[in-house]
Amino acid sequence: MSSAIAAGLAAIRSRIAEAEAAAGRAPGAVTLVAVAKTHPAAAVEAALAAGQTVFGENRVQEAMGKYPEIKARVPALRLHLIGPLQTNKAREAVGLFDVIESLDRPKLARVLAEEVQRAGRCPEILIQVNIGREAQKAGVDPDQTETLVRLARDEYALAPRGLMCIPPAGLDPAPFFRQLAELAARCGLDRLSMGMSEDFPTAIACGATQVRVGSAIFGHRG
Numbered sequence: 024m025s026s027a028i029a030a031g032l033a034a035i036r037s038r039i040a041e042a043e044a045a046a047g048r049a050p051g052a053v054t055l056v057a058v059a060k061t062h063p064a065a066a067v068e069a070a071l072a073a074g075q076t077v078f079g080e081n082r083v084q085e086a087m088g089k090y091p092e093i094k095a096r097v098p099a100l101r102l103h104l105i106g107p108l109q110t111n112k113a114r115e116a117v118g119l120f121d122v123i124e125s126l127d128r129p130k131l132a133r134v135l136a137e138e139v140q141r142a143g144r145c146p147e148i149l150i151q152v153n154i155g156r157e158a159q160k161a162g163v164d165p166d167q168t169e170t171l172v173r174l175a176r177d178e179y180a181l182a183p184r185g186l187m188c189i190p191p192a193g194l195d196p197a198p199f200f201r202q203l204a205e206l207a208a209r210c211g212l213d214r215l216s217m218g219m220s221e222d223f224p225t226a227i228a229c230g231a232t233q234v235r236v237g238s239a240i241f242g243h244r245g
């Protein structure tokens with residue numbers, strides 16, 4: 024397993040470097056977030072051994088079972104929450120994650136602010152945008168994004184740094200990635216979390232600063 028993960032990481036890193044060069048971006052402009060959801064802690068250890076320090080998980084509960092011990096041993100590990108966050112999990116999320124990419128509503132901003140106060144620790148915050156306005160998908164409506172950014176920043180001192188999106192399945196993602204980049208620029212934000220195993224080179228061409236890649240590194244989820 025560990026050699027397959029090391030090989031997967033090496034392949035993704037070289038494709039990221041190619042996409043950066045093709046887009047005229049600086050080498051290292053794009054951060055790889057290795058999405059280990061559904062894979063065991065041993066998979067995280069294998070990726071760490073191959074030099075990967077940034078990881079993503081989409082469920083608080085699963086991450087609570089996998090990372091506290093590893094994080095205590097490897098302080099450089101940076102853990103991103105990339106899935107929807109329920110307010111009743113906000114305390115655990117603020118305690119465990121270094122980046123929360125899924126702030127998408129005013130009530131969650133309020134609860135996160137309370138937990139940040141209580142913990143004396145503020146993860147980096149990104150705002151998730153429902154860029155394709157899909158009924159079943161998490162994320163703030165594009166039209167409400169600036170308002171939520173301002174609320175998070177001015178009312179709750181959460182200092183959002185960027186935007187995250189998952190474009191609709193089955194459509195060309197490029198127009199959605201470009202819309203997210205425009206929206207971020209309008210909001211004065213410079214981090215863009217977009218691109219997954221199937222579309223990260225396109226996302227990098229459209230300005231992604233971080234890509235979230237799971238199955239292309241760890242294999243398909245069971």
Ligand SMILES: *Cc1c(COP(=O)(O)O)cnc(C)c1O
Nearest residue numbers: 058081105219220235236237238
């Ligand atoms: C699972 C997941 C990913 C990674 O998806 P892959 O297709 O396995 O690369 C990225 N972002 C989010 C929000 C996810 O839930």
